[in-house]
Amino acid sequence: MPDVVKDLGLTPDQKWNSIILAVSGTVFARLLIGKLCDKYGPRLCYTWLLMLGAIPVILCGLVQTPTQFLVCRLFIGFIGASFVITQVHTSLMFAPNIVGTANATSAGWGNLGGGANRLGMPLIAAAVVGFGVADADAWRYAMVIAGIVCFIMGIVYYFFTQDTPEGNFKALRASGDMVNTKKDQVGFLTVIKDYRTWILFVVYAACFGIELTVYGTMDDYLQNTFQLERVTAGNIVLSFALMNIFARTLGGFFGDKFGKLKGLRGRVLFLSFILTIQGLMLITFSTTTSIIVGVFFLILFSLSVQMAEGATFSVVPFINKKAIGSVSGIVGAGGNVGAFLAAMLLKSQSAVAEKAAITANQGLGEDVISVAQSAASASAVSNGYFIIGFVVVATAIAALTIKFSDEDEGLANTGLGKTNEDLIPIKVKAN
Incomplete structure (x- = not known):
């Protein structure tokens, strides 16, 4: 981003707007893609999303004006809907007793990709510089290469996956094995009228949304609060992102285990518990003044927030098994809405505090103003983390209102073998 700002001459407002536009694009795309998955299947949706999504990624490396960059950022955000397709696909492919672990593991590797990207993109930029490309243009080549990889993965997904264990949606409908009548289709309105969908929307906003925001602001916070070097702070944040390789899986795993012990209610109880831990860890971290203590509680926060994300999608597949895509899309969008809010x-609190610090220290020299501004920003963000922590705890309590009927419990206990007739409206032929 520093290279982009310098090359295109972005103002601070344009930089923030690019981040907001990317989040906004993801919210819209996630709401839409879930319904498309229910209709056309995850295989085709993923293929088209990756291939079309590659276009703005490549074009981003060719932009010449801030406006062009902002437009590309908006459409690049659409690729964030890939998370929803992944959750739909794993929900269809895995049996109910392990679906939480499957969903959490696939999603964890998605988050891991974001962490790896922090290493990968600068390395690509450095590599092209080694081939004689000017430093100022290196970020453009990195974007183009990333777009090409995205496009290729769309092709790979088309040829190496299928929608369900029984086959693709199109083939199943053609053979009559998959019902495609109005009577058997679940409307989007049915999904949005279910209060449980919106509770999970808020829950995912409180875990994934908060993780995005905390990690997005943590670099500066660690530098301003504990006077760490930029590289050191960046590596600490990167290490927490890399925890997704196992932490999110743990959330889905324990969701499945509690589901085995206490049924669907057990999954909800674990979700509420781990969300509470997440909120308490963030509250505690926001009050620490020691880097050692702070990193300790940051580790616990990272572990619990990623486990909460996995636990959320150990519940999602059971809300409405005939509309997994729609439910996943709405809940997934909640994460980005939470990040935006x-x-x-944090931006509003920090901006007010920094302006006040600049005004109070006017005329005392640039160094004094810079130190005062950093301290004010750290204090404001700390207060923001403290408030957010209590919101997360309140959300954990709200999660307990999610209820399931005896019929839901019965469906959750069926289909533990290789078939998924309860997950999609398929007519299983008699043997």
Whole structure:
């Protein structure tokens, strides 16, 4: 981003707007893609999303004006809907007793990709510089290469996957094995009228949304609060992102285990518990003044927030098994809405505090103003984390209102073998 700002001459407002536009694009795309998955299947949706999504990624490396960059950022955000397709696909492919672990593991590797990207993109930029490309243009080549990889993965997904264990949606409908009548289709309105969908929307906003915001602001916070070097702070944040390789899986795993012990209610109880831990860890971290203590509680926060994300999608597949895509899309969008709201809270608090610090120290020299501005920002963000922590705890309590009927419990206990007739409206032929 520093290279982009320098090359295109972005103002601070344009930089923030690019981040907000990317989040906004993801929210819209996630809401839409879930319904498309229910209709056309995850295989085709993923293929088209990756291939079409590669276009703005490549074009981003060719932009010449801030406006062009902002437009590309908006459409690049659409690729974030890939998370929803992944959750739909794993929900269809895996049996109910292990679906939480499957969903959490695939999603964890998605988050891991974001962490690896922090290493990968600068390395690509450095590599092209080694081939004689000017430093100022290196970020453009990195974007183009990333776009090409995205496009290729769309082709790979088309040829190496299928929608369900029984086959693709199109083939199943053609053979009559998959019902495609109005009577058997679940409307989007049915999904949005279910209060449980919106509770999970808020829950995912409180875990994934908060993780995005905390990690997005943590670099500066660690530098301003504990006077760490930029590289050191960046590596600490990167290490927490890399925890997704196992932490999110743990959330889905324990969701499945509690589901085995206490049924669907057990999954909800674990989700509420781990969300509470997440909120308490963030509250505690926001009050620490020691880097050692702070990193300790940051590790616990990272572990619990990623486990909460996994636990959320150990519940999602059981809300409405005939509309997994729609439910996943709405809940997934909640994560980005949460990130947007939390970022706006921290940005507004920090901006007010920094302006006050600049005014109070006017005329005392650039160094004094810079130190005062950093301290004010750290204090404001700390207060923001504290408030967000209590919101997360309140959300954990709200999660307990999610209820399931005896019929839901019965469906959850069926289909533990290789078939998924309860997950999609398939007519299983008699043997």
